[in-house]
Amino acid sequence: MxxxxxxxxxxxxxxxxxxxxxxxxxxxxxxxxxxxxxxxxxxxxxxxxxxxxxxxxxxxxxxxxxxxxxxxxxxxxxxxxxxxxxxxxxxxxxxxxxxxxxxxxxxxxxxxxxxxxxxxxxxxxxxxxxxxxxxxxxxxNRQPQFVVTHLSLNSTLADFGPMYYQDKIVFASSRDTMKLHTRVYEWNKQPYLNLYEADTVQLGSDLVDIRIFGNNINTKYHEAGATFNPEGTIMYFTRNNYTAKNLERDSTGTNHLKIYRTQLEGGYWTFPEEVPFNSRDYSTGQPALSPDGKKLFFVSDMPGGIGGTDIYYVSIDRTGNYSKPVNLGPTINTSGREMFPFVTNEKIYFASDGHLGLGALDIFESELGNSFSLPSNLGPLINSPKDDFAYIVDEASNRGYFSSNREGGTGDDDIYSFRRLEPKCEQFVKGTVLRKANDQAVVNAIVELKKKDGSLIAAGNTDAYGAFTFENILDCEESYSIEVSKEGYDGVSEEFSTGKVLGETNNVPLIMTKELNKLIVMENGVLKIKIDDIYFDLNKADIRADAAQELDKIVEVMKEYPKMVIKIESHTDSRGSDRYNEKLSDRRAKSTGNYIVSQGIEGNRIESAIGYGEKRLLNHCSNGVRCSNSEHDINRRSEFIIVTLD
Missing domain, CATH: 1.25.40.10 (Tetratricopeptide repeat domain)
Known part of the structure; x- marks a missing residue:
């Protein structure tokens, strides 16, 4: 085509x-x-x-x-x-x-x-x-929201730009109803555009009884892009800069487009007059009135815009005067082309090739409020790899029309009708799994996506970056959970709830810790890191290999909790002199602290390392009391007391 x-x-x-x-x-x-x-x-x-x-x-x-x-x-x-x-x-x-x-x-x-x-x-x-x-x-891959129908009114030439007018549709076409092919537009070797009207069989359905629209409107050049006030008595439309049967051009010889206004009097349209914000040096066109008729939206390539063509609006006061044009701003307008606005009480619809789309022009919608919401692509069926534009809709019935030059049409640009379905809101989920100690990716962890009741939806594994993505479709405004497990790590679960934005992807980050939480215990109201006993050679404070293995657990826990601060206490039994035991235990406490620091733990995270000798016995085995070796061993210990955990 x-x-x-x-x-x-x-x-x-x-x-x-x-x-x-x-x-x-x-x-x-x-x-x-x-x-x-x-x-x-x-x-x-x-x-x-x-x-x-x-x-x-x-x-x-x-x-x-x-x-x-x-x-x-x-x-x-x-x-x-x-x-x-x-x-x-x-x-x-x-x-x-x-x-x-x-x-x-x-x-x-x-x-x-x-x-x-x-x-x-x-x-x-x-x-x-x-x-x-x-x-x-x-x-x-988005779920289509539309049922689209190609209309029988389409000719082998261009038909596009439908607009509601009373119980009719007014549209532009380059069909040559006079069968006189003497005047063609050299751009595309087609006849010039005129405005036509057609009757609707029912709202949003096929169009019949096609005829030239109005009097004093169509000329030998282009007319298109009509819009009407709520009463249907005032029309704005686009035409070449054409005055007194002559084209006017700028200093480079270019004839631009202008918006014209006409009024219905006695059943006839008055001679069209141009609006004051037109210019011979740039184009204005594709007008669209707000439902109350108080704002006129239009498209222009006037200087100072954001892209090739931008959407603007002017306010119209009670006397019919216009404000200065206001650019809709970067939320709507891009460096590409924004075109064909259509405004309802709740939304603005427009075509753009500057926002992310399926190809060429796509149709977008943005909610009206104190500011425009981020434009949302209307998705497959209404949009195609080709140009899709000039969307109008009756939001009460969710029916309307749009234009497209997609494959499968009659000839050039064609008009289609549509019915918008109530969408089943669908969302997705992705995330990352990182280790708490160093923010490094936890690779090949098992990730399970579960429903609110705990039943499994899907399972997968994290990749080399700790990332996971589920392609499963999730219902909007529902609760789910992600559960992650890996050998050597404590399992973790994170609940999340989907929102109500169609097609949104929820991001769920998860943090895993090494399987070390069981080493953190509470004893007599004191929080400690509990490891197996560490041993020193007789009268020595050097860290032996077997002691280092145990102390490495302390290092791992402190890496897993990077804000943890501890203090080290070393104790002996009552055998030997009090002074000797105190000095020996103090050397051992400080040697223990030095080892932990040597493994990459900051020194300020060890608040103190003190030996108490036999001052803090855990049983009755004090000086002069006969006890077995096992009873004395209870008092020989190193303690790692948590001062700050997180």
Whole structure:
């Protein structure tokens, strides 16, 4: 199907240029927007061996502007292959869009990931490239919310831009109802656009009885993009800058688009008058009135915008005066193209190629409030790899219309009806498992996803980065848990609840500790690290190998709890003199502390290391009391008392 988003672009960037270019024949035709002829000229040059950056860019652009993604990706691919290092960001952006437009999502995702980093901080905003792998996959795999129907009214030429008017639909078409093919638009060799109306069989259904709309409206040039006040007595629409039967041009010879206003009087539309925020130096178009008629949204490439075309609005007071245009800002507008706004009491709908989408223009929605919410892609079926735009909806019935040049249509841009289904809210979960001691990944841990009642949904393992992802669909606003286990570690469980945002991925981080918690005990109201007895050689304070193995457990516990502070107490039995025992135990306590520090524990985490000799016996075996060796051994001990745990 020969696509014609050119007509959409023509109705914003889509202006007539008649600049007197003195370059080649191909260049002249390109600058005069005679794209069909220009493509033939440039392809002739390419066949003769001209693979210059300018020629490849021109060929890619011609097909991109005409939404011929197959040919666009061909020429942009050659451009990228030969001139990658010198390409402006917008050409990478267009190449990625054409790749998605022909269904080559793997390569598109790879380039998105690479250039998200390369263009970081670039004037060309590419925030849509961030986290592209999961975001684009989730978008493509999202549960469709729509039932879409192709309408019988569509012609082999362009039909698009439906708008409600009373119990009818007004739309733009390049069909030549007079059968006079004398005037065609050189961009795409089609007749110029006019406004038509059709009756609806029922709300959101097929359209019948097609006829030219209104009087004093259609001219020999383009008219499209109509919108009406609630009473149906005032209409705004888009037309070429056309006054007194002549086109007006800017200093470069370009004819831009303007918004015109007309009023219904006595059953006839008055002669259209342009709105005051038009200009001969830039385009305004695609008007859309708010439901109360007090704000007029529109699209423009006026200076000071964010991207190629931005969405603006003006307020209309009781006397019909307009405020200064206000840009909707970076939440809505991007470095790409934002087009075709439609406003309800709750949302704004628009088309964009600057937000993350399936290819070319996609349709988005944003909730209205004190500020706009982040735009949400309407997902598969309503959006396709090709251009999808001009969405209108009756939110009470969830029925409406939109335009698309997707495969399977009648000819060019076609109008489709849709019914929006009540979506089953679905979410996903991912996360990471790290070790508490050092924030290092816990690799190959077993991860289980469970329902609220504890029943298992799915199980998997962490990867080399400690990450896990479950592809299982989760219900919104429900409780779940993640349980993680690995040999040598204490098991951990984390509960989480899903929200109510369709397609959102919940991130659940988990922290594991080595299987050392059993070493932390409470004795007589004192928190301690309990290890097996450590032994020293007779009259010695050196740390033996067997003692080091036990002390390493203390080191592991302290690494697992990086804020833990301890104090070391060393004790002897009553055999030997009191003074000797006190000095020996003190040397052993300090030797123990030094060993722990030597294994990487900060010295300030050992509050003290003191030997108490036989001052703190645990039984009756004091000086002069006959006791067995085992009874004396009870008093020979080192204690590791926890001062601060976390």
């Amino acid at each position: 020969k696509t014609s988003i050119h007509i959409i672009t023509v109705l914003l960037i889509f202006s007539f240029g008649f600049a007197q270019d003195k370059g080649s024949r191909a260049e002249k035709k390109y600058h005069n927007y005679h794209y069909i002829q220009a493509a033939a000229e440039y392809e002739r040059l390419a066949k003769k061996g001209d693979d210059s950056q300018e020629t490849l860019q021109r060929l890619g652009d011609i097909y991109y502007y005409n939404s011929d993604m197959t040919n666009a990706v061909k020429w942009y691919g050659q451009l990228f292959s030969k001139y990658e290092e010198t390409l402006a960001a917008k050409y990478i952006f267009r190449y990625i869009h054409t790749l998605k437009g022909v269904g080559n999502y793997p390569l598109a995702k790879a380039l998105m990931k690479i250039y998200a980093e390369k263009f970081n901080g670039d004037d060309f905003e590419v925030s849509q490239f961030s986290d592209n792998d999961l975001a684009l996959d989730e978008l493509r």
